[in-house]
Each structure stands twice: as C-alpha cells, then as structure tokens.
Amino acid sequence: MTDRRRNLAVLLLVGLMLVGSVVAIAAKTTRLGLDLKGGVELVYQAKATKFSAVTADAVNRSIEIMRKRVDALGVAEPEIQRSGADQISVSLPDVKNAAQAAAQVGTTAQLFFYDWEKNVLGPDCKPAPTNFSVTGGPSAGSAGALSQYDALARARRCPPVTTGIQSATQTKYYLVDTRTKKVLAGPEDKPSDLKGAAGATANGPIQVWKVNPGTVVVQAESPSTSTSSDKTAKKGPDAYYVLRDDFALRGTDITNPEQNFDQNTQAPNVTFDFTSSGRKKWQQTTQQIAQRGSNFVATSDGQVVSNAQQKFQHFAIVLDNQLISVPYIDYQQNPNGIDGANGSEISGGFTIGSAQALANQLKYGALPVNLELISQSQVSATLGKEALHQGLIAGIVGFAIVAIFLLVFYRLLGVIAVGALVVYAIYLFALIKLIPITLTLPGIAGLILTVGVAADANIVIFERVKEEIRAGRSVPAGIAAGYRKGLAAIIDANVVTFMVAFILFVLSTAGVKGFAFVLGIGTLVSLFTAILLTQAVLGTMARSSLITHPAALGFRKGRKMPWEGFDFMGASKWFFSFSGVILLIGALAIGGKGLKFGIDFESGTRVRAELVKPADENGIRKAIASTPAGGAAEVQRITDKSLGSNAFQISTAELKPSQVSEVTQALQSSYGIKGQPDTQSIGPTFGNTVAKGAVIAVIVSLLVISAYIALRFEWKYAVPVVIALAHDLLITAGVYSLTGREVTTSTIAALLTILGYSLYDTIIVFDRVRENVPRMPRAAFSQIVNRSMTEVVTRSLATSFSTALPILALLLFGGQTLKDFAFALLVGTVSGAYSSIFIASPVLTHWKEREPVYERRSARIRREFGGLVPAYAGSTAGEPTDVAPSESKARPSIFAPDDPSKGVSRTEFDSMVEDLHADAPRRGTATREHEPEPEPDPTADLTPEDLVIKDPKRRDKPKRPRNSRHGRPR
C-alpha cells in the first residue's frame, strides 16, 4: 500500500470512528459518580464468622445479597463492587440518609433463636432460669439487663465453651475505660483491630477485655423500636444480657419471610415458615420451654408462683446480637410445643418500614461474613452538581489554553494538533459512555490531564520535524523522519504513563480508580490520535503549498535558542546544589512540621455544611457538645465556593452513621442547614488500607519503571531515573510540609502521576542520548549529553509547559478536591522537568564517565585541549561541530541517512566525518581535572559499532560466510 493510500485509509477510519463516537455520545447517558450527583458511599470490610472464612466466594456471595437488598430499596444505578481482597464498596446515588442505608445494606442479618431462660447467664456464669433478676421474668428482654460495661465484666469471667453447644461466636475483644466504666470500642476479632488499643495496659484504666467463645453479649430490646434505623442500626439502650451461645435455630432454618399485619392488633409484623429441619427443631425447643414452664413452681426466693404469666418461659429472637423479640410460650395452650407447620411470626414495635427491612434481610439471607463499616461518605446532590460544573469549566479552559499554546507555537502543525485533540476528546468521551466509566471528580482530572498527554506526543514529533527541517531536509522528508525518530520516545513515555495508571488502578481506592482508568484509556487513545491521525493528515498535505513553507510550521530561520551552546553538565553543579538546599529545607520542614494527613489516612469523621443562620465556631461547638462529636470536635469556617460563605467543617473522631445524624440534626435545629450536608467517616482500617496501598503503589511503580527503562535503554539509565523520581517525590513532600497542605488520597494519585510525567521528560532526554552515543564515537559522555540536551531542551520545556497548562486550569477553576490534586501535580511537573535536565542527566553522565571507554576518551580530550574537556565535542581547530548548525551554514549537518533502508551513502558518510572533525571547542568544562590521567592506550576508543546499545536479537545472529563473488560463477 502506498503512503498516500495508507493515509487516506487512516483518515477514513478516523472519520468513521468519529461518526460512531458522536452517535454514542448522543445516544448514551453519562454515568456520574456520587461526588458529582450526590448520594451515599459505604465501604465495608469483611470479617470471618465461625461458619465462613473471608474468601473470594464469601465476599462475592455477600455482594450478591447486598445487591438484592439494595434493589429492594429501589435505588437507581447502585454500584456494589469488591475492592481488594476483603472490602466491598457500595455506592448509592441520590440516597440521603447514610445511617439508614448502612443499616439496610450492610447488616449481617445473622438471626438466631435462643431458649431464653436456659441460656441467660447469671453472675456466676451459669444459667439461672428461676432468677427473675437475671432473666427478667415476665419482662424478659427488657428487665434484668446490665449496662454494657457490667455485662462485659460478667462475660469476660466466663470460661470458653466450645463443645456440647451450637455456638456461632468466636473470641471477641473490647476496649474499656475502667474509670468511667464505659466501653470504648469493640467487639473485634483481634485486640489490634480496636481503635485506641495502643494505649491499653493490663492494669491501667484503659484495658482490653476478652470474651471467650461460647458466651455472647446481646443488647436488650429497644424500648421504642419504631424506625428501621433504630431497629437495625444498633442504636438502643445501654442494656445488655450475657447469654450462653447455644442457639436452637438460626436464619437458615426459616423460609418465606414476609412483612404482614397481626390479625388481632393490625400491627406490622414479620411472618415466616420453617424448613423441614427447622420445623422439627422449633417444635422440640418450644416443647422443652413449655415443659419447663409447667414445672416451674416458685421463684428463687422460695415464693410460690401462682400467676401463670410468671410461669411462662421465653425464647429469644436475636438479630446481629440485638434482641428483636422475646415472646413467651404458653405451656397451657402448647404443652407439646408449637408445630411449625403454619410458620411463625416476629412481632413487637415494628413500623411497616422496619418490618419490611427485616423481612427483606431474612429473605435474602444472612451475609456469609460479618461486615464492618470502615468508611462512609455522603455528598449532597447540589454540591455534586457544583463540583461537576467546576470540573467542566476547568476542562474547557484547560483544553483552550493548550490549543492556544499549540497554535502560537506550531502554527499549521498546531492547527492539525488541535484538530487531533478535538478528535481525541470526542473518542475518549464516547468511550467513557460506551464502556461505561463512572465519571468522578478525579476522573475529570484524569480527562483534563490526558489532554496534556496527547499534546505532549504532538509536541515531541513536531519538534523533531522542525529539527529535521533545520538540519536541511525538505518538509516532506522532515515530516517522515520526524515521525519515524520521535516514535520510540513517545511510545516509551506513554507505556510508562499507562503502567503507572494501571498500578494506580489496581492498588488504589475507588475514587482514585476512576482517575487511573481515565488516564490509562486516555493515554492509549492519545497514542492513536497524536501519531496515526496527525501523521496521516500531514502525509496527505505534505506536497501542498500550505505546509511546504517552513514558517507555516512555526519554524523561523536564524532563530537561536538561548540554551544553544550552554554547558548543561558544567552548570549542573549549581543546579545540584540548588536541589540540595531545597531538599534540606524540605527535610527540616518534614522533621519540624511533619505532613498534615487527611482523614483518608488518619480516620475520623468530617461534616461540612452551609448553615442558614449566621454562626461562629464557638456557637457550633456548643450546639454539638451534647452529641457524640462532643466538645473535642474541631470546628472551622471554610471558604469553598460550592458551599457558600456561611459554611463550616466539623472534624472529629470516627462516628457511626447514626452518630453523624445526631451531629447534623443538632446543627439543623440550632442553625438550619442549606440542602444536604457533606459527611465523610473513615475508620482506621480504611485509613491503614489507603496508606499501605499508597506505599505499595509508589514502590511498585518505581520498580516497574526501572525495569522498563533498563529493558528499553540500559540498566545504568534506570538508576538516574529512580534518583530523579525520588527527588521529585521528596520535593513535593517538602512543599506539602512547608505549605501545611493536607495529604489525601488525591495527593497520592497525583504523586504517582508525577512519576509518569517526570519520566516523560527524562525519557525524551535519554532517548536522544541513546541516539547520539553511536553518532559521536570520539566524544566524552558529558559532551554527548550536552549535545543531546541542546537538541531536546525545547521540546522538554514545551511538553512540561503543555502539561502544566491544564493543571493550572484545574488549580484555578476546579473545586476543592481538584485544586488539591492540581497543586501536587503542578509542583511535581515543574520538579520533574527540572530533574530530567539537571538531576537525571548529570547523574547518568557522572556514572557513565567512569566506564573505561569514556575515561579513555576524556583523557585523550584533556590531552588535546590542555587539561579541559570542552562542553561540546570538536577538533582543535574551529567551532564546535556538534552544536546544531546555524541556518546560514551552507551545508546542513547530516545525522542519519535519508532512507535508512538503503544505508548511508558515500556523500552522507563524508559529510558526517567532516562534521565530527572540523571545528574547535567553544567552552571548557573542567571535569575531573584534579585526577591523574590514565595512561594513553592505543585502543582508546571503541568503534562506533561497539558503542551502540546492542540489539540482543542481532547479537545472536550467526555470521554468514562472506560471498565475495556475488553470485558470479566460480
């Protein structure tokens, strides 16, 4: 296929895909994340039960059950997904009550039926069926209960019982304050899971208490179980019983649970049937209870019981360690127990909603594992809409300024690049709708950033095209050579960006995943549009008069860049010192001020709300003093455009969803809240997961990047890259410490993105060093690097600038989240551009110059130039030869054959040799001048072939015997 046909085919393909994309954009709706449309997000961590370990299957089954529960709630477009090995993330758009949602979706729903009197334990850890002060007597389930502290004090004395009973419990741990007699945290499976357990001692006021298997502490019936959230959110009285965990039936023994109405009282209840085995167990248990009641003649104080009500014995229905109901068995009506043929019912204090919720939970079954709510956040729809608006503005502005930059800098090439960017944006948006990708605020940031990535690829190629034209090629030949030579650097840089996005996607939390996904997809799409599309357009236009004039490409004759001839390696000492000083300040700041971590890492609860009535910090503190937030809460006025001027943020220790509701209700009653407040609660487990994921992501990224660079270049190129990346990360950390900005998950995502971007510049520089090494077979390594820097510093600066532009748009026009993100990116991008030139390259130079071949070259050059190694390679008799030639020069330098397939022509070879030996030094670099010179060696330089980074495939190729007769008959 000819080039012309190939270009037309590409353009046709692009056109067809464009039409398809426009149709997809018009037909499909965009799926917005919770941060853009409002709703509740809950993150649970699965914990093992006695019946099931936390396996992939158990987590998946839990997700299925949760999905059914969510469907029963009637939530549109919910998202329930596994996150990591043992976490489940639930996104519920448009849901406004986080507490209620958590109660209905994440409740384990472990249902057990107990023979009450037989299992309630007294002070001596033994059942006391006749002791009303233990069982509650006729008021079983509410009377005779203990405070949670006292119940635990009793339960911890009970020995472990693991045989002879049907038990569901494992060892549990609680954190208690023995001075205030309060339970601070628990139950947990391990002491280390208890929040604040670090300060606990065996005999101190804060202690960890252990409850052995076979004993369970259950909360008494709530006196007013009127709402579903009360019933299931474990908000109830401080009244508890200690039970021997020997259940008679469990949730799997019942079928067909339904919300119904009591035939006598018309009160809502939950009816259900039994399975065949459940029916037998039910009859046996109720028969035992009835017989015990009929035998019951006196209370423990010896008084004869004459009231039949007092003889009635009970069974208890316990859901997730809370008593739902404790009905009695009338031994006179049911002396042989109750036949379960007609099923049974749970009644008492239900509303229709709470009865429906319980029926649904029982219907879909108990979750196979316990779920602990480790993070919950609620975003109001208004704020979400505002965030979306800000993100779109930032996107449009970012796109516009990148387009202006390209047009001004590259003229006609810029027009083509902007066209490619538009096509890229349409493709990406269509893909977002088609896949579909849930667009979140970090996702929008990713979208805007990929505009920079796409522009970078164009810049790399256009600069290369200009360079080729400057070197004397015609415009069509320059375009062809520019694409051919620029491709390797672009692919390397984009592969690294894609790998970082992939690592980020695998290891990060849900919010950042959106960013990583968009970044990854965008990088791939940008490769297509920035390379294939622009090449096809330029190839088609190559002979047109529009493009044949160099000025149309932003190419000006005689223009010299200020850094041409600059001794980068010589100056690197000063830049190294500058970096050293900055890092020194950063280290002192990290030591003195530390880093301010957000609640993503620290755990805690944050409530942000715009208030109706004017308020101040003290007033709010007073208003919430009686809530679980208490007086220790940190209250601050915040200035956020989306929240208005009378907005406040309350930060406190982690609160449960119901406790968060108490805080917002207190605010509502004192000052009134405009719309819905934004709330976020992060547990320590989630914070640890985030922190661990971040550290692993950074380490894995560095390793993968190093491996890739070692593979594509040489392992010695990988080490300076890692040092430069460490430099960028530490500088960003130092700036965060100095400015006191909060480090959030977004910051970590930004840091990882910085790794990718910093590398983009470094790869561009190293790629040119790699290219120049075989071309300069007699030059010192510092001269090769200086030469390479001169050639690529324009494009390195231009790519950094084009990346910084959309980031700047995010910083100026994005909402608070995007601003945090953009700040880290901006610092990292600037530092990345700087480190590529002034850290990575000098380190590489210093290291490579220790290699014997370069040592010998340096020694030779120093001998020739009076002890100095000139900044640029040259002969002893003229101007430097390896600095890009001026436009007035009659003969252009040639670096590569016009047509590589035909090899180097004689004329080209002579021209290259002339270039290498013609001129004199311009400026000296006193490198290693104090060192003794190595002895002269006749084998001082290797041949150019020896210096080329070898292609392993070629190396192993067997030598073919030389055929000097070229087919002539012998």
Added chain:
Amino acid sequence: MGALAWIMMGIALWHFTIWLPDRFWSGIVGAFVGAVVGAFLFGFLVNGFVIPGRGDTHLLTALEGAPGAVLGMAVVWLEGVRREGAQRATPRPARPAR
C-alpha cells in the same frame, strides 16, 4: 515519618558531593546509596532502633540523618580510594604480540 526525614536529609546532603572529585566507590550512585543507608542507619541507631512516628518527629530528627549521611558517604569514598589504589598497584597485563 522519622525515616522520611532522615532519608530526605541524606539525599539533600548527597547533592553537594557533586563538588567533590569523583572517587566514590561506584561513583555518584555509590555516594547516593551511602548517604541514604548511612542516614537511615545512624538515625535508627541513635533512636534506639526505633523509627520515630509522626508524633515523635521533630526538627532534631531530621538533623539526626546528617551525621549518618556524611559517614555513609565517607565510607563509600574511602572504599573508592582504596580500590583505586589497588587497581593502580596491579600491573597492566602485557599485550600479546601479533
């Protein structure tokens, strides 16, 4: 956080080795490793083999990384000088006659 401060201090000081003649063992990269490892080990040692957490990290913690970094780089330098000397003392093998 303490480890971050030490390592940052080590890397900061490493930047100034650019002014020294390159006689480090493995060159500037060897000096880098020496600075980082030295800073960490020294900080770890003076803190009783404990890495200070966020609450325990102070200005002094960062400074604790400095002596270790200098020591680490000095060790790498001395080893480099020793190896150079040893290399010079080894006679160059004679080239075979052709």
